[in-house]
Amino acid sequence: MKRVSVIGIGNTRYGVIKDRSFLDLAVEAGKKAMADAGITPDEVEAFYLGNYAGSDFINQNHLAPYVGAALGLRRDIPCTHIENACASGGSAVREGIVAIGSETAKKVLVIGVEKMNTVPTPKVTEFLAKAGDWEHEVKVGYTFPSAFAMMARRHMHQYGTTREHLAAVTVKNHKNALLNPDAQMQKPVTMEQILNDNRVVADPLRLYDCSLITDGASAVVLAEKGTARNLSKKPVDIIGFAQANDSFALYQKDDLTRFDATVEAANMAFQMAGIEREDIDVAEVHDCFTIAEIIAIEDLGFVPKGEGGPVTLDGVTSLNGKFAVNTSGGLKAKGHPVGATGVGQIVEIVEQLRGEAEGRQVKNAEIGLTHNLGGSGATCVVHILARG
Amino acid sequence: MKRVSVIGIGNTRYGVIKDRSFLDLAVEAGKKAMADAGITPDEVEAFYLGNYAGSDFINQNHLAPYVGAALGLRRDIPCTHIENACASGGSAVREGIVAIGSETAKKVLVIGVEKMNTVPTPKVTEFLAKAGDWEHEVKVGYTFPSAFAMMARRHMHQYGTTREHLAAVTVKNHKNALLNPDAQMQKPVTMEQILNDNRVVADPLRLYDCSLITDGASAVVLAEKGTARNLSKKPVDIIGFAQANDSFALYQKDDLTRFDATVEAANMAFQMAGIEREDIDVAEVHDCFTIAEIIAIEDLGFVPKGEGGPVTLDGVTSLNGKFAVNTSGGLKAKGHPVGATGVGQIVEIVEQLRGEAEGRQVKNAEIGLTHNLGGSGATCVVHILARG
Numbered sequence: 223m224k225r226v227s228v229i230g231i232g233n234t235r236y237g238v239i240k241d242r243s244f245l246d247l248a249v250e251a252g253k254k255a256m257a258d259a260g261i262t263p264d265e266v267e268a269f270y271l272g273n274y275a276g277s278d279f280i281n282q283n284h285l286a287p288y289v290g291a292a293l294g295l296r297r298d299i300p301c302t303h304i305e306n307a308c309a310s311g312g313s314a315v316r317e318g319i320v321a322i323g324s325e326t327a328k329k330v331l332v333i334g335v336e337k338m339n340t341v342p343t344p345k346v347t348e349f350l351a352k353a354g355d356w357e358h359e360v361k362v363g364y365t366f367p368s369a370f371a372m373m374a375r376r377h378m379h380q381y382g383t384t385r386e387h388l389a390a391v392t393v394k395n396h397k398n399a400l401l402n403p404d405a406q407m408q409k410p411v412t413m414e415q416i417l418n419d420n421r422v423v424a425d426p427l428r429l430y431d432c433s434l435i436t437d438g439a440s441a442v443v444l445a446e447k448g449t450a451r452n453l454s455k456k457p458v459d460i461i462g463f464a465q466a467n468d469s470f471a472l473y474q475k476d477d478l479t480r481f482d483a484t485v486e487a488a489n490m491a492f493q494m495a496g497i498e499r500e501d502i503d504v505a506e507v508h509d510c511f512t513i514a515e516i517i518a519i520e521d522l523g524f525v526p527k528g529e530g531g532p533v534t535l536d537g538v539t540s541l542n543g544k545f546a547v548n549t550s551g552g553l554k555a556k557g558h559p560v561g562a563t564g565v566g567q568i569v570e571i572v573e574q575l576r577g578e579a580e581g582r583q584v585k586n587a588e589i590g591l592t593h594n595l596g597g598s599g600a601t602c603v604v605h606i607l608a609r610g
Numbered sequence: 611m612k613r614v615s616v617i618g619i620g621n622t623r624y625g626v627i628k629d630r631s632f633l634d635l636a637v638e639a640g641k642k643a644m645a646d647a648g649i650t651p652d653e654v655e656a657f658y659l660g661n662y663a664g665s666d667f668i669n670q671n672h673l674a675p676y677v678g679a680a681l682g683l684r685r686d687i688p689c690t691h692i693e694n695a696c697a698s699g700g701s702a703v704r705e706g707i708v709a710i711g712s713e714t715a716k717k718v719l720v721i722g723v724e725k726m727n728t729v730p731t732p733k734v735t736e737f738l739a740k741a742g743d744w745e746h747e748v749k750v751g752y753t754f755p756s757a758f759a760m761m762a763r764r765h766m767h768q769y770g771t772t773r774e775h776l777a778a779v780t781v782k783n784h785k786n787a788l789l790n791p792d793a794q795m796q797k798p799v800t801m802e803q804i805l806n807d808n809r810v811v812a813d814p815l816r817l818y819d820c821s822l823i824t825d826g827a828s829a830v831v832l833a834e835k836g837t838a839r840n841l842s843k844k845p846v847d848i849i850g851f852a853q854a855n856d857s858f859a860l861y862q863k864d865d866l867t868r869f870d871a872t873v874e875a876a877n878m879a880f881q882m883a884g885i886e887r888e889d890i891d892v893a894e895v896h897d898c899f900t901i902a903e904i905i906a907i908e909d910l911g912f913v914p915k916g917e918g919g920p921v922t923l924d925g926v927t928s929l930n931g932k933f934a935v936n937t938s939g940g941l942k943a944k945g946h947p948v949g950a951t952g953v954g955q956i957v958e959i960v961e962q963l964r965g966e967a968e969g970r971q972v973k974n975a976e977i978g979l980t981h982n983l984g985g986s987g988a989t990c991v992v993h994i995l996a997r998g
Contacts, residue, residue: 323712
């Protein structure tokens, strides 16, 4: 199929944004991405919106034409809402790539958005839990913090992962977020502070192990390779993409320390891209909890199983390490507006590959990867991008 | 792009199905469609699930891998949930076509499903209203019955449409449903009964003007034209498809008697198919209310504006009329499991074009059309199908 490039990107600030509506956020990100691409709304030929739970958080569903109309998109184009839990954004980008591949659209706008700070935290947890198996898990008390706590406990048991290893993810991602003006968390934190903090969320996970409740939106404009309009911006090509699935509930998994959907999606994406793991300079991975980043870098094949914690503690994934992980601050510190996350990951990698990441720029970054996970790992979307 | 055929179809019964879960229904329809296509779950290379409000009705979101895993689909394929209000099913089929067009998948399974009879009727109305503009309409009392009542009132004012015209839609669709064993409504009704029934829902709409609250699922298997496996089944080709959008809220429309998204989608689909309106033998249109069928056959270009009511009363759209509309019974009498509807419309047209519609078979049906509308008309999806 046609090769696809990212020709425009846009982010809102991520954070607790009380004075901006869902629509404000989505429109801001969309307009920025179109401006960055040097295109007008009239040039968009298909629109995909990634959102997880607008229906719960703002009582609004049917979200794609809701945003499309506010952006002034053309009336003769498809506007479609993609929901795949926390991987909604990644799946929306994937559908955009497929649309260009099919030649039904030359330029595609993809926006991911979530407005979460509309309800108290227990309600957020309840809404998010709908991405797990309600009938067999959630009804009996399953929430995502408890799920990832079980994975962390098992990973500790099986591989000797420690609280220091988990904390190293937090320290790194908070540090990166300080270099990202769009990030929600603008607070450095030391290993000592974390290890002394006993605000348990779901043992062994403490407050500092958890990602944030975030309002925000991110957007990209996709086009067939070679059609970038705004020549001042370097196009970035999507050289690999894959989406895989897995058993739906956590209790159905063979191994609590591995997400098979990640392993599968990574293998497919690397095969499509025709590159090796060591070719990746920078990666945004789905660190909804610290343990999730450790599992992700293992499942993606960057390090052997069990070594995710030690390599993080050793600085291998730091900004100046062998391969930088979550330079944006990740879900942990940039924030996790659920439906936006997968799109925001692409935005970060494009900034890195364009050399526009300023204080958090990875030197000579040429190839980057995004990893977006949904639910109890039942969906995983991986994209591999390269300088055009 | 590659031409696409429907090579398998499957429906559950539509109705109030208390003893079957959401998952049961989706799996039944999916299995039937794969069996009809003569393929195994292993052959499915992409899966799209159309659903509107599983998150509200059954507290379950992240629905595509939920159903995909239960069906035993492969782990290395994308499972993606499409939500476009009442047009979720039509949009899901469209994404399936695009996936084949992109050559990322050779065979695609699309299931539409909704389980609605889990909450009392006022809750159903509230959940459905989230497809309208919550902030500007629903908060101040807007519901879909009231919206379509306003359209009906305006259509009556502008074109002289009468309650007899509306009732003619009901009489016809109930009659057709009696010939459809999968239909929810199995009750003949006369013009006199309807006109004497004063159970007002939203004036001028009475109970008999409204579609049903339905549990059900429908599924199709799509493949590149020419790859049909089960030779005993005639393949049906998708010769035109289009999705358009419109202003989101009803108050933003220029004309309450017209859905611009339908006009636009129909024009595009007919242009792609290279056929004329009079070539259509049978159509499934989105009769969420009786007035919606009248507006649909006008907007689709089958009859001039204002003549939808009179032609229906004259029998032009009856089973043996000039072109048959809603042979399945339509949303009005077959039922309207929201996310399933757009897929179920395709199933009906395929049955008609294969000559398998038994008692409700339209003689020599060669070309058919489906029309699936979302929200206050902000999304419309049209498909045109022809005997392969």
